[in-house]
Amino acid sequence: MTIQVDPTGSLHTESKPGQFWSTTNLGEAMPGVASHLGWSIWGKGSDLGIRDCFVRLGALPKSEVRVDPDPNKRTSGIFYGRAALNVNFFCEMGGLLPGSGPDMIAKQLLGEVPAGVPLARSKRRMGHVLTKMPREMITIRKNVISRAKPMHTWWESMVPKLATMDEATAKATLAEADDRFTEAIKIQAGGVFIGVQGVYDQLLLLIKKAGLDAAQANAITAGQGSHAETEIIFDLWRLGNDQLDLDTFIKRHGYHGPEVGEISSVSWRENPEPIKRLAGQYKGRPDPHGQAEERVRGRIAAEADLLAKLPRTKRAGAKLVLKMAVARIPLRGVAKATYLQVMDIARGSARRLGDLLAADGRIADREDIFLFTVEELTAPALPSNMRAIADERRVQREEFKRHDIPTHWEGTPTPFELAPLGTGSEAACEGSVVQGIGASGGIIEGPVRIVHDPAFSEIEPDEILVCVTTDPSWAAVLYVSSALVTDIGGLLSHAAVVAREIGVPCVVGTGNGTKVLKDGDVVRVDGNEGTITLLKRAES
Secondary structure (H helix, E strand, O other): OOOOOOOOOOOOOOOOOOOEEEOOOHHHHOOOOOOHHHHHHHHHHHHHHHHHHHHHOOOOOHHHOOOOOOHHHOOEEEEOOEEEEEHHHHHHHHHHOOOOOOOHHHHHHHOOOOOOOOOOOOOOOHHHHHHHHHHHHHHHHHHHHHHHHHHHHHHHHHHHHHHHOOHHHHHHHHHHHHHHHHHHHHHHHHHHHHHHHHHHHHHHHHHHHHOOOHHHHHHHHOOOOOOHHHHHHHHHHHHHOOOOOHHHHHHHHOOOOOOOOOOOOOOOOOOOHHHHHHHHHHOOOOOHHHHHHHHHHHHHHHHHHHHHHOOHHHHHHHHHHHHHHHHHOOHHHHHHHHHHHHHHHHHHHHHHHHHHHHHOOOOOOHHHHHHOOHHHHHOOOOOOOHHHHHHHHHHHHHHHHOEEOOOEEEOOOOOEEOOOOOOOOOOOOOOOEEEOEEEEOOEEEEEEEEOOOHHHOOOOOOOEEEEOOOOHHHHHHHOOOOEEEEOOOOOOOHHHHHHHHHOOOEEEOOOOHHHHOOOOOEEEEEOOOOEEEEEEOOOO
């Protein structure tokens, strides 16, 4: 299928053969079809931020912290409006780092590495890596926490100013947010690739060496302590049970919201109605703090079993890995909060600018502001024909929304037309098995609920939530679900981490769960094996 692409729209690039791409990780951070403003911030910020991380590790020279003019050499790209990561790049980085491998980073990020991706080890940067990597590994926790705190302070200080900004101030704030977003991605990339990735790989290796069963393995990878996302669950429970007021909740978590990685979405700060609805579902439910404490106790017991099964000479090293896992795996959420806070200020300043431009007729509607790039909106002079530009780009983006692309591909993907939501368009019959990646252990049977917007979905306690992907705003509905299945995700995706912490069986990366399954289907979710078995088809 061929889609006519507007060359000025900046939401599509072409890739050469031999270059592999995946939407698995960025598809969670930036779901659906990106807005022009969103991608202009994300594309540059992710490239600079990710490259900075590998410079810190010694795998790249400092001169490589740049946006390469060749899109095939960038860490991320956009195809028919869908953001994707460059698989070749991450496999190359894995091959340069000791203790890793050409496919290890990509597997944790993407769930799998497509066949045909070049996988080669190289020692060409080994001297730089051995000099830089140990220090970065030792100091990463302090680095992430110290750099994240000012971002939260900035978010808190800017929110009250958004509604009264004049045009010049709104433009300046958007430009500052654009710069801060790059800094936030540097924090996030360091937290993931330096702080979490290697430790998680070593943790999985320990579990394998000790021969732990699925339940013990699940206990060790869960119960890691407080995560930024689980704090949402705790505070929602307090809100729903009259132990916290709405203003305090919004002050703490207002930068979240459905599809929060996309700048044109609406955050809870802008519209708190979804929070009131979600909090109502928590009223009278068990206090999640107790369950969290139980999982911590389970992790400690499983760690003791692991150490007992290892030779004495291996226990000191294993204890260090276990200790580092508890300290570092939560860094992923801390670091992620930084770019979500920055994105929320970019969102607020853009909407304020949109209000001002719509008021004097330069654009038809304030939401049209998201059809322009950050470079266009922060230039000394705005485009003179903004209405015409917006009309063309709106048509292009709507066309992209009617199509999708594969999860993994080589070169430039071939788009395909989407079926209506929730139609279960792909053939499936009783006994069929949907295969994904087991991300949180446990086996549960129950009815399916396909969810596309968690803010307006009532999830019953015995229902299994099936969705394309999740972001932090989904934590609220995960807590009241019996299991979770996502089309997109890897072992370190948001869905996987939160599911483990709240004790919900989870399978990620199915690719087609929302297409094969329908509301009311009865399934068995096996979070150990990564399978969903269709037990009974729902009646039409």
